[in-house]
């Protein structure tokens with residue numbers, strides 16, 4: 001622990017009070033929240049909170065067992081049916097979290113005889129899934145299609161599986177999925193896309209980036225705890241894939257099913273995501289992304305992209321956390337992100353935008369950051 005503290009890597013959890021929204025209450029102080037994944041503001045939407053309450057009253061507070069034993073309720077099924085229809089796939093299955101989903105998918109689909117090919121900036125849950133599978137893993141440079149193709153050409157494996165996020169969690173950039181998919185088709189590999197930060201936000205009805213780019217990867221994963229406003233995750237694909245996961249994914253089988261209230265909120269969140277209200281929220285979020293980029297450029301922070309995840313690179317961990325703490329004192333909660341979440345030396349302040357942020361909020365975020373860095 002001393003070592004972690006010395007290197008500026010010690011972690012502690014802030015306590016937030018109240019309903020999640022553009023303003024958070026930390027230590028009895030109201031601050032602008034630029035740290036949540038509540039992109040569309042649905043975690044505090046009355047319809048989701050009502051649905052969670054009603055579902056709990058109707059079906060109980062807990063699910064009492066794993067899905068395969070006695071924990072599977074009609075609301076679990078309803079969410080899965082909705083996801084399959086929304087994503088346009090044969091079937092879908094819900095996991096307790098995105099971490100569980102990624103670990104479950106990768107460890108069920110790949111073995112020692114296969115090869116997993118993974119983007120170097122993929123999320124920890126993907127890395128852990130790769131490790132649990134015991135498959136050999138090769139890493140390609142972030143979005144490096146040439147390197148990816150070189151790895152795809154390697155033979156001696158039963159099957160190859162390429163895994164990438166669509167919108168990357170700590171950088172906010174969007175993978176060239178169409179090109180990656182093309183390479184997978186050409187070299188006969190399976191493609192798994194983690195849409196944790198795109199589901200609900202990107203594409204028609206928020207179906208994600210794969211859908212927007214006109215491809216259908218074999219394995220499409222997304223979370224229910226970010227834009228959708230509840231918690232949990234889905235995997236969408238063929239009936240065969242989903243049956244395989246239900247039978248083989250240990251992180252699905254050996255854990256208590258999510259509570260009915262959580263599923264009730266997820267279903268209400270998905271319905272909003274796919275509705276005109278979802279379109280309106282996505283449009284506001286997109287406008288905020290553009291405005292935030294413009295404000296950052298004007299304030300002398302070049303190189304940022306428009307989007308709902310905006311890193312401002314600092315480099316050193318300790319300094320990043322100090323800047324984040326000073327922003328918080330100034331009323332702006334934008335968390336510092338450091339090793340091992342991102343590679344060493346690339347620590348950053350990560351601003352996550354919401355559809356509910358106002359122009360005033362965005363201006364305050366940028367002016368506070370600028371004042372802190374002066």
Ligand code: PMP
Nearest residue numbers: 097098099123125169196223225
């Ligand atoms: N994949 C990515 C890309 C993520 O950013 C996250 C969450 N930070 C997860 C998976 C895990 O999702 P969950 O929080 O639902 O476990």
